[in-house]
Amino acid sequence: MNAxxxxxxIFALCCFALAFLCATVRLLRGPTPQDRVLALDTMYINGLLxxxxxxxxxxxxxxxxxxxxxxxxxxxxxxxxxxxxxxxxVIEP
Amino acid sequence: MNTLxxxxxxxxxxxxxxxxxxxxTGSIGLLRFKRFYSRMHAPTLGNTLGVAFIxxxxxxxxxxxxxxxxxxxxxxxxxxxxxxxxxxxxxxxAGLRRDPRRPVSDD
Numbered sequence: 001m002n003a004x005x006x007x008x009x010i011f012a013l014c015c016f017a018l019a020f021l022c023a024t025v026r027l028l029r030g031p032t033p034q035d036r037v038l039a040l041d042t043m044y045i046n047g048l049l050x051x052x053x054x055x056x057x058x059x060x061x062x063x064x065x066x067x068x069x070x071x072x073x074x075x076x077x078x079x080x081x082x083x084x085x086x087x088x089x090v091i092e093p
Numbered sequence: 094m095n096t097l098x099x100x101x102x103x104x105x106x107x108x109x110x111x112x113x114x115x116x117x118t119g120s121i122g123l124l125r126f127k128r129f130y131s132r133m134h135a136p137t138l139g140n141t142l143g144v145a146f147i148x149x150x151x152x153x154x155x156x157x158x159x160x161x162x163x164x165x166x167x168x169x170x171x172x173x174x175x176x177x178x179x180x181x182x183x184x185x186x187a188g189l190r191r192d193p194r195r196p197v198s199d200d
Contacts, residue, residue, distance in 0.1 A: 002096075002097060002102070004102055004103070004106050005097065005102050005105060005106055005109075005154070008105075008106035008107075008109040008110050009109055011109070011110055011113055012109040012110065012112055012113035012147070013113075014113070015113030015114060015116060015117040016113060016116055016117075018117055018120070019116045019117045019119070019120035019121075019139065020120075022117075022120040022121055022123060022124040023120050023123060023124075023136075025124055026123050026124050026132075032129060032188075032191065032192065033191070034129055034184055034187050034188045034191060034192075035129055035132065037184060037187075038123070038129075038132060038133065038136070038184055039123065041136065041180055041184070042119070042120060042123055042136040042139065045116075045136065045139055045140055045143075045144070045173075046116065046120065046139065048144070048169070049112070049116055049139070049143060049144065049147055052144075052147050052148065052151055052166075052169075053109070053147065055151065056105070056109070056147070056150060056151050056154050059154070059155075059158060061155065064151070064165070064166060064169075067169060068168065068169055068172070071169055071172050071173060071176070072172070075172075075176040075177075075179075075180065078180045078184075079179060079180055079183055082180060082183035082184045082186075082187050083183055083187075085184075085187035085190075085191060086183060086186050086187040086190055
């Protein structure tokens with residue numbers, strides 16, 4: 001039954017890669033800056049999902065820590081960019 | 094990882110396939126919608142259900158590998174549930190600030 005898990009992990013990884021591609025196209029094409037920031041937000045979520053899928057496929061728990069760090073820093077990046085778009089500066093005096 | 098039990102493999106596979114399809118749907122919505130206010134809600138599908146399903150699959154697989162209950166993957170779900178509304182609220186405020194048109198239109 002391991003082939004089932006292997007091929008469903010492959011399918012999920014292909015779906016995540018296509019989703020990453022869609023977010024990249026929106027990042028390059030997006031007419032407004034907030035579209036690009038939203039695409040960046042989606043891109044880090046998709047990268048986190050790709051890492052979790054690789055962790056399931058290889059049966060290793062090291063990918064989980066990388067995914068947690070990506071989640072933390074992706075949030076910091078998206079929130080800082082959105083705050084910059086909102087106010088014009090990130091940390092207000 | 095060669096002899097995983099059947100009760101872990103089949104739900105994990107179903108959860109993996111559902112997670113992939115939901116995330117792909119959300120990102121295609123991000124690509125295809127016309128305006129920023131429509132695009133805002135599409136990737137939240139991948140944010141919430143995609144991450145939750147793949148983390149449940151990861152919990153099942155690593156519990157079956159180690160022979161005990163491993164739930165530290167749920168930390169990522171908790172982090173994203175706390176964190177993604179903050180980003181959404183900030184982005185929506187930025188969009189409303191930068192785009193003074195009416196947010197509701199006929200598309």
